Amino acid sequence: MQIVWLQSPQTKIYYNASTFRHLLDSLARPGKLNQLEYPEIPGGWLDEAPTHPTRENATLNPYALGAFLSLIDGEVSFAIASGGTWLQQESAAVRWLSLRSGASLKSPSAVAFAFFCEGRSGGLLKELSQGTLLEPESSATAFYCVEQLSDTPKTGRDWLELELSGPGILHSRRLYVAGMERSEIVAINASRGNYPLGIDLYLIDTLGQCVGLPRTTKILNR
Amino acid sequence: MKQPDSLKALITQLTAPSEEATSSDREQEEDTLYNFGFIDEDSKREVRRKLLKAVAIPGHLVPFASRDLPVAKGWGTGGLQITLALVKPDDTLKVIDQGDDDSVNAVNLRRFIQKTTNLQVTTDTLEATIVQTRHRVPEEPLGEDQILVLQVPMADPLRWVEPSIERSTEMHAEADYAPIWVYMYESVVRSGDVDISSQYPVMVEERYLMDTTPAPRYDVPALHMSKTLYLYGAGREKRIYAIPPYSRVAPLEFEDYPFKTEQKPGQACEKCGSTATYLTQHYIEAKSVDGTASHSATNGTEGYWAFFCSDTSYCNKRKKVI
Ligand SMILES: [Zn+2]
Secondary structure, three states: HHHHHHHHHHHHHHHHHHHHHHHHHHOOOOOOOEEEOOOOOOOOOOOOOEEEOOOOOOOOHHHHHHHHHHOOOOEEEEEEEEOEEEEEOHHHHHHHHHHHHHEEEEEHOOOOOEEOOOOOOOHHHHOOOOOOOHHHHHOEEEEEOOOEEEEEOOOOOOOOEEEOOOOOOOOOOEEEOOOOOOHHHHHHHHOOOOOOOOOOOEEEEEOOEEEEEEEOOOEOOO | OOHHHHHHHHHHHHHHHHHHOOOHHHHHHHHOEEEEEEOOHHHHHHHHHHHHHHOOOOOOOOOOOOOOOOOOOOOOHHHHHHHHHHOOOOOOOEEEEOOOOOOOOHHHHHHHHHHHHHEEEEOOOHHOEEEEEEEOOOOOOOOOOOOOEHHHEOOHHHOOOOOOOHHHHHHOOOOHHHHHHHHHHHHHHOOOOOOOOOEEEEEEEEOOOEEOOOOOOOHHHHOOOOEEEEEEEEEEOEEEEEEOOOOOOOEEEHHHOOOOOOOOHHHHHHHOOOOOOOOEEEEEEEEOOOOOEOOOOOEEEEEEEEEEOHHHHHHHHHHOOO
């Protein structure tokens, strides 16, 4: 059944639908790990995907790129940052995303979607829109590419241990993140002190595991 | 209200070729005139983006473009657009209207979605991955792997006190809900009950006032700390809103007038005997001796009002067990 879909012209439609359900579930149940599908489609919309803008010989997380692409189109704008700097129009990653989605690059404070190529924004998160009281839904949604996510205990200095609570979580939930800086959690919490304003986030790891952290989620760095 | 002609025409159009077709399912799919899920991918994507924001801001009304569908507005276009933006080929769908799988509206919506997606459909609440509904939450508790999509005729609970949508949007922004509290208290003082009966207002996560659709008060407690994601779509008003799972949902109530449901003790379903379900009243016509229904029972039993479960699928399940 799976193979039939992959060869049919409906492939991208099914990929978008299935990816959306994972993104929806991730946001509705913050901290739950959702496994994203690999966006490999013959005829290839992920062909010639850009390499990592600031890390030599590294790929950009294809799961995160695919999920990001599934939500953007000509109706919305985006921004993408790597190594703590916003990428410009002429960068390969920007051109690739624009070409495949029809979405345009805009200044960070105006975009609906932002993509961080690593688990850090380098202070750029605060430049994104948190929405307004009349339109809190106009805030940005940001994707972070992290190394690894886990819901079972991990120790070691590479791992952050986060305690999550809020809507979508029965009591509280533990989340372990590798490849994200401690200071980023501080920045994230600073962006959500003024509910209903705030930025909604996704963390996606190199294996395609996805976690949603909507503005309502309280994050405690253990 | 009659079923709109446009819907009837579309259903006929969609139904006819597949009945005649002798080709395999695969070929049929290739012959489909419509995109999977009928609406185009850009429209789906817009609904999806708005759904994500609705989930991130529980109870907040999020404007969306609301496309025209071959279903008259007021026939569930808001819920339908949500369902079509959600579905993937391995979903199992249930559609109910006032708890009933077999009502004309539910049958038509189900057929429309099935014809444009080739989805599996069911009447069993427990088998469904997505339940689209008008006016009711199913009796059987929904689980974490299910999504409930509610069709909403009127989305803004502040319409009771504020006719201007611009002003009510400001009131939501400022959480200025004093007028609705006054309105409700006045109706309690005046008539001994809250005037708003079947679309009871609730506070979601102590921030947004939300309308519970014309669902009975009986269904309101099911929204609080539910395992399931609730998505609401108002096609005419072009609004989407949501209650994520495990969210706090509190009906407006007063210390001296607590929230109560409309169930009366002692009432039981005449088909399955249930006293713990939402019951609706139905007039049972008098039967004359020859078995035909008649309003004037001369020789047979008299006509009377009976109570039945509004959730027909659950009622049938209970009857089988008995
Ligand atoms: Zn019954």
